[in-house]
Amino acid sequence: MFKRLSKLLIIVFIAVICFVPSAWAFCGFYVSKADAKLYNKASQVVIARDGKRTVLTMANDYQGDVKDFALVVPVPVVLKADQVRVGESKIIERLDAFSAPRLVEYFDEDPCETNYFNDSLRSAQAPAPTAQESVSRRRSDRSLGVTIEAKFTVGEYDIVVLNAKESNGLVTWLNINGYKIPKGAKQLLQPYIRQKMKFFVAKVNLAEFDKSGYEFLRPLTMAFESPKFILPIRLGMINSTNEQDLLVYILSPKGQAELTNYRTVNIPSDADVPLFVKDEFGSFYKSMFQNSYTKENKKVAFLEYAWNMGSCDPCSAEPLNPEELRKAGVFWLDSSVNSNVFLTRLHVRYSRDKFPEDLMFQETANNQFFQGRYVLHHPFNGEAKCDAGKQYQRSLPRRFEQESQTLAKLTGWKIQDIRRRNNVPVSSSIPWWRRFWF
Structure with missing residues (x-):
């Protein structure tokens, strides 16, 4: 058809505040x-x-x-x-x-x-x-x-x-x-x-x-x-x-x-x-x-x-x-x-x-x-001393594993390599056992 058809590093970005009025309000x-x-x-x-x-x-x-x-x-x-x-x-x-x-x-x-x-x-x-x-x-x-x-x-x-x-x-x-x-x-x-x-x-x-x-x-x-x-x-x-x-x-x-x-x-x-x-x-x-x-x-x-x-x-x-x-x-x-x-x-x-x-x-x-x-999704990295905070921290390993599984499914990349790389910043408020999780 066309002997070859062609092939702003985007400028700025605005933080969008959303109230999710409909399914397509993605925000972020x-x-x-x-x-x-x-x-x-x-x-x-x-x-x-x-x-x-x-x-x-x-x-x-x-x-x-x-x-x-x-x-x-x-x-x-x-x-x-x-x-x-x-x-x-x-x-x-x-x-x-x-x-x-x-x-x-x-x-x-x-x-x-x-x-x-x-x-x-x-x-x-x-x-x-x-x-x-x-x-x-x-x-x-x-x-x-x-x-x-x-x-x-x-x-x-x-x-x-x-x-x-x-x-x-x-x-x-x-x-x-x-x-x-x-x-x-x-x-x-x-x-x-x-x-x-x-x-x-x-x-x-x-x-x-x-x-x-x-x-x-x-x-x-x-x-x-x-x-x-x-x-x-x-x-x-x-x-x-x-x-x-x-x-x-x-x-x-x-x-x-x-x-x-x-x-x-x-x-x-x-x-x-x-x-x-x-x-x-x-x-x-x-x-x-x-x-x-x-x-x-x-x-x-x-x-x-x-x-x-x-x-x-x-x-x-x-x-x-x-x-x-x-x-x-x-x-x-x-x-x-x-x-x-x-x-x-x-x-x-x-x-x-x-x-x-x-x-x-x-x-x-x-x-x-x-x-x-x-x-x-960046995890919260501050102190979380309440019950909800502790429950949130316990939920993170499962979330990281789900992200790893999703990435492997989407790309065909090896799950072991993804898990090894899927680390998060360590905070003093994060339990010791989570600091060694990957």
């Missing part, structure tokens, strides 16, 4: 997040969708000489210059930071003073070729079964939109015209040709790229109307034998977006884990995701976040403001209020044998909130 102090940077080459796509209208943004995480860059995306309609623009990488980073799975922490209060509950499109027209060149090229293109439906330059990208009758001719045309297409493309292009889809093809205009002053390629955003709510992923498998990570951020005025042709499951969440996870949350989350992925037979998409953009609890980043949402493709905003923008974050780890079809979505009216959230 935000500590860390599991964002796209955890994965070496995580593709990221933003889809803003309302009815048949779609704004699709793809982040290019291309590594290599930009002159060799080639992006081929099947699209349902012919795109014109005013339907394509260069996006901002920062907007995708903001969506990632806002929706990333998060680690939060609580601090137990003095059990002698409280009731303790142990709840486990700016565009420029490309220069026209000479008349003689145009006639010669059109004849060659027709012989290959390829028609150029549109041709233009946007920012640092030269873009053509192609119609093709068969994959051999399309691959030949791409190679003749300087697009480096990897082996195996013919087989994966043919299904799109049968569906009468067009091909959005981009390469870098080196002169424009040098003038832009940007070190990396910027995202490309395209807007179109189609009853098909799909994301082509098969072309992304051409030159990779390994599994690939894809993060999809879907923005809708209605509610959650769902896959219709693959099963979607919630990532394990709301788990109490040992305190040492704070120093290695990234390693924890990667192990947990891989473990969950393996248990699901590698055939599911994981829901990592679903929330209305007007709020968050706890916040791993500030919600995007209306101007940022418009840059992300949200075209239905008519005020300064973000409450009619619902964000769904799906994490797909895919390979050719486990995901043989493109991703097909549907909008729903499901407004249920969800987030990947993992909790640290």
Whole structure:
């Protein structure tokens, strides 16, 4: 699909006071997040969708000489210059930071003073070729079964939109015209040709790229109307034998977006884990995701976040403001209020044998909130001389063991190693036998 799609250390955090008015009032102090940077080459796509209208943004995480860059995306309609623009990488980073799975922490209060509950499109027209060149090229293109439906330059990208009758001719045309297409493309292009889809093809205009002053390629955003709510992923498998990570951020005025042709499951969440996870949350989350992925037979998409953009609890980043949402493709905003923008974050780890079809979505009216959230509970470390305090201290070993068991189950890590590391600060008020417990 996309030759590789891209991959504020979060600023501050607010102590939230909660009265738990509903099941989704999580509260706690935000500590860390599991964002796209955890994965070496995580593709990221933003889809803003309302009815048949779609704004699709793809982040290019291309590594290599930009002159060799080639992006081929099947699209349902012919795109014109005013339907394509260069996006901002920062907007995708903001969506990632806002929706990333998060680690939060609580601090137990003095059990002698409280009731303790142990709840486990700016565009420029490309220069026209000479008349003689145009006639010669059109004849060659027709012989290959390829028609150029549109041709233009946007920012640092030269873009053509192609119609093709068969994959051999399309691959030949791409190679003749300087697009480096990897082996195996013919087989994966043919299904799109049968569906009468067009091909959005981009390469870098080196002169424009040098003038832009940007070190990396910027995202490309395209807007179109189609009853098909799909994301082509098969072309992304051409030159990779390994599994690939894809993060999809879907923005809708209605509610959650769902896959219709693959099963979607919630990532394990709301788990109490040992305190040492704070120093290695990234390693924890990667192990947990891989473990969950393996248990699901590698055939599911994981829901990592679903929330209305007007709020968050706890916040791993500030919600995007209306101007940022418009840059992300949200075209239905008519005020300064973000409450009619619902964000769904799906994490797909895919390979050719486990995901043989493109991703097909549907909008729903499901407004249920969800987030990947993992909790640290710091034990009270002061004097606790009352009966409730003594009972609290006696309950801690059982709590630590439960945290250890939970971590082992989530990650597949060895329980003996977890127990050895799951220590707590020793206070003079803690009984001697607890000081040697692990």
